[in-house]
Amino acid sequence: MDKKYYLFVNGKKIEVSEEIYKVYWQEKNHENYLKQIDKKNHLLLFSSLDQDGHFEGNVADDKCDLNKVIQTQIMIEAVRDAVSKLTDEEKEIIQSLYYNDETLRMIAKDKKISHPAMIKRRDKILSKLKDLLKDH
Template sequence: MNKEYFLFVNGKKIKVNEEIYKVYWQEKNHENYLKQVDRKNHLLLFSSFDHDGHFEESIVDKDFDVEKIIQTQMMIEAVREALAKLNDEEREIIGRLYFNDESIRSVAETKKLSHPALIKRRNKILEKLRELLKDFR
């Protein structure tokens, strides 16, 4: 039993062979996938703009809080500057605990410190960072 394959072209049903049918749907599925990726990444296509020059209404994203993004970027920069003011050992401890997600116990072992001693040192470093960042709040 031979299966028949059809595609619609300009509203007309056209019989095609299996190879053309599969290639068509492979391309169609790939195109849909790319559109989905574009939507996920908030990509705006030029073809989606009004053709009368009113672009602003087409590109405004009401869920996009520019003020919050700028504030977050400023906070990140302030934290970077504060971390740069720490000495190498303090920066290493904070980096390992908060950026490398190492445990206090493992950092204490490699630093040849007791667990409570490292906690005390960490707390002093955090207090120093709070002081350096006090003007940011």
């Protein structure tokens, strides 16, 4: 007897393949994990904005350290500048890892190289970025 897999779509129970079921729950669990990290780090979401695009009323001003905000903005600009100095392939790897939440294994598979080779490549890129950022 084969096990059947179901997902609820618009309140309706739909039978799906085992692969679809597992991918759905993997993504759902990853999404929940990211939400927990955001909550832990007190991340402000766009949904916190009022209709005019301000955080007014949603953020207590007494907790805002203006110097830290400015330092963070300066560092963000420094990182953007450093990333812009990478090769296209290096930028693509950084984009995949840190913006698209892809794993090293996924990227290695796409690039048809081994996982250890991708680890070395990532470490080399991060070392390059560290050198570019050493004056900040």
